[in-house]
Amino acid sequence: xxxxxxxxxxxxxxxxxxxxxxxxxxxxxxxxxxxxxxxxxxxxxxxxxxxxxxxxxxxxxxxxxxxxxxxxxxxxxxxxxxxxxxxxxxxxxxxxxxxxxxxxxxxxxxxxxxxxxxxxxxxxxxxxxxxxxxxxxxxxxxxxxxxxxxxxxxxxxxxxxxxxxxxxxxxxxxxxxxxxxxxxxxxxxxxxxxxxxxxxxxxxxxxxxxxxxxxxxxxxxxxxxxxxxxxxxxxxxxxxxxxxxxxxxxxxxxxxxxxxxxxxxxxxxxxxxxxxxxxxxxxxxxxxxxxxxxxxxxxxxxxxxxxxxxxxxxxxxxxxxxxxxxxxxxxxxxxxxxxxxxxxxxxxxxxxxxxxxxxxxxxxxxxxxxxxxxxxxxxx
Ligand SMILES: *Cc1c(COP(=O)(O)O)cnc(C)c1O
Numbered sequence: 043x044x045x046x047x048x049x050x051x052x053x054x055x056x057x058x059x060x061x062x063x064x065x066x067x068x069x070x071x072x073x074x075x076x077x078x079x080x081x082x083x084x085x086x087x088x089x090x091x092x093x094x095x096x097x098x099x100x101x102x103x104x105x106x107x108x109x110x111x112x113x114x115x116x117x118x119x120x121x122x123x124x125x126x127x128x129x130x131x132x133x134x135x136x137x138x139x140x141x142x143x144x145x146x147x148x149x150x151x152x153x154x155x156x157x158x159x160x161x162x163x164x165x166x167x168x169x170x171x172x173x174x175x176x177x178x179x180x181x182x183x184x185x186x187x188x189x190x191x192x193x194x195x196x197x198x199x200x201x202x203x204x205x206x207x208x209x210x211x212x213x214x215x216x217x218x219x220x221x222x223x224x225x226x227x228x229x230x231x232x233x234x235x236x237x238x239x240x241x242x243x244x245x246x247x248x249x250x251x252x253x254x255x256x257x258x259x260x261x262x263x264x265x266x267x268x269x270x271x272x273x274x275x276x277x278x279x280x281x282x283x284x285x286x287x288x289x290x291x292x293x294x295x296x297x298x299x300x301x302x303x304x305x306x307x308x309x310x311x312x313x314x315x316x317x318x319x320x321x322x323x324x325x326x327x328x329x330x331x332x333x334x335x336x337x338x339x340x341x342x343x344x345x346x347x348x349x350x351x352x353x354x355x356x357x358x359x360x361x362x363x364x365x366x367x368x369x370x371x372x373x374x375x376x377x378x379x380x381x382x383x384x385x386x387x388x389x390x391x392x393x394x395x396x397x398x399x400x401x402x403x404x405x406x407x408x409x410x411x412x413x414x415x416x417x418x419x420x421x422x
Contacts, residue, residue, distance in 0.1 A: 100228025
């Protein structure tokens with residue numbers, strides 16, 4: 043059994059993907075070719091924003107977003123502690139300071155009350171300048187943008203949506219990657235919409251930001267590539283990856299997202315009386331980048347994980363360490379209290395196989411094994 047079955051997806055989409063790859067090879071437009079433009083148009087339409095700009099990966103997308111706001115040393119950027127490393131890494135790359143915010147106990151996402159508390163503290167301390175917030179749509183569920191936007195407006199901060207996992211989710215039928223002043227996503231193969239290598243994109247409705255992003259993506263270009271007006275990156279999406287993403291985006295829209303949600307709902311129905319299953323508020327939808335359950339404690343979690351492994355069922359722990367516990371941030375003194383929810387997650391989470399090519403029998407089988415493992419654990 044695969045944790046994410048990309049080979050099965052390729053079997054289904056092979057004809058269209060192979061055809062597109064062949065077209066790129068025959069046309070020789072490897073960099074910024076026709077498929078890149080076509081993909082950017084389709085991404086913007088799908089998400090419901092004016093501009094989508096592809097780039098080399100989701101980490102670069104975040105860095106470019108911060109560069110658009112000229113983030114620099116002594117700036118404070120508020121990020122969740124419970125996320126993939128990139129979200130804070132880009133802040134540190136630019137010499138600014140990530141301020142780690144604890145998670146909401148139910149949604150895994152940034153806790154808005156704790157965010158406001160941390161902003162107030164930075165203002166009082168007068169050492170750093172609060173500049174912006176990067177909210178993450180963890181495991182496919184959009185963050186609480188209603189509350190977060192109220193806070194960023196109140197304190198005059200920019201808001202970046204890290205939608206690397208969120209692509210496809212929604213709030214009140216408005217799609218993820220449309221909530222930040224700039225939103226970003228990743229096309230890393232394991233993400234809800236993935237390519238066959240690295241890829242990423244930025245989204246915005248703002249024309250000025252759009253033009254800045256185009257510049258930062260290609261060496262800070264001005265009028266043309268050999269006119270350099272700022273320091274930028276070399277961060278383009280290969281035409282080959284755009285060629286692969288186009289049929290995948292179509293499948294994502296046509297049925298993959300719905301199937302992910304269907305299998306997630308099956309898991310929830312079967313497991314909700316035994317473990318904490320994902321909490322999705324009624325006007326929200328998740329793209330289920332991960333289907334993550336919460337066990338009572340670390341011993342129970344590890345027991346279930348090992349039990350499933352023996353049965354040939356792969357699982358993963360996202361994430362074994364919250365960011366404030368990472369070695370590189372060890373010497374870090376800022377705002378290290380009040381992170382107990384994210385610390386507890388790292389001990390109790392378990393992500394189950396999740397992809398649109400599962401089937402009902404497999405999901406039932408996995409759930410039965412989990413229930414059996416729990417019984418065994420409790421009787422020991
Ligand atoms: C995967 C991921 C990224 C980084 O994307 P890459 O394409 O791997 O650089 C950033 N943020 C989050 C939350 C992610 O899950």
